[in-house]
Amino acid sequence: GINAEYGHSGTDKSRTQSFDDSFNETEILDLEFKKEFDEVLGFVEKLHAKEKQILNKWLRKLKKANDDSQELKNWREVRNEYISLMCNQLRRNEIIEPFLSRPDNGPLRPVPKKLAYTKMKFTLCAESDES
Numbered sequence: 001g002i003n004a005e006y007g008h009s010g011t012d013k014s015r016t017q018s019f020d021d022s023f024n025e026t027e028i029l030d031l032e033f034k035k036e037f038d039e040v041l042g043f044v045e046k047l048h049a050k051e052k053q054i055l056n057k058w059l060r061k062l063k064k065a066n067d068d069s070q071e072l073k074n075w076r077e078v079r080n081e082y083i084s085l086m087c088n089q090l091r092r093n094e095i096i097e098p099f100l101s102r103p104d105n106g107p108l109r110p111v112p113k114k115l116a117y118t119k120m121k122f123t124l125c126a127e128s129d130e131s
Contacts, residue, residue: 025076026076029076029077029080030076032080033062033076033079033080033083036080036083036084036087037059037062037063037083039087040055040059040083040086040087040090041059043087043090043091044056044059044090047095051095054099054100054101054102055086055095055099057102057103058082058086058099058102058103061103061108062079062082062083062108065078065079065108075108078108078109078110078111079108081110081111082098082108082111085098085099085111085115086099097112097114097115098111098112098115
């Protein structure tokens, strides 16, 4: 399992709790991001030049979100919401807001409320290949 993969035996009880907490908060989000990021790359390669250019700018922004989004406490969740949104759109062969235009300059902002309905579908991307 994941614990064995990271050399965590669980024998040191004083460390176990804090290790698991930080692992759950950051490592799982990073693993989910990487999985969906890699899947999105496969879709983006097949797009027309204009869409490819816009989505590549989004991908670069999401990939470096930790550099310029430190003031956003939950930047990992926000980054993952964007990549999941993009992934789900591409799976349906569509590109809609917010990926019709380049991302704003500056730090990553939370996903707009009007797009929040798609949060229910965020897990589809990562899990669909296992059904």
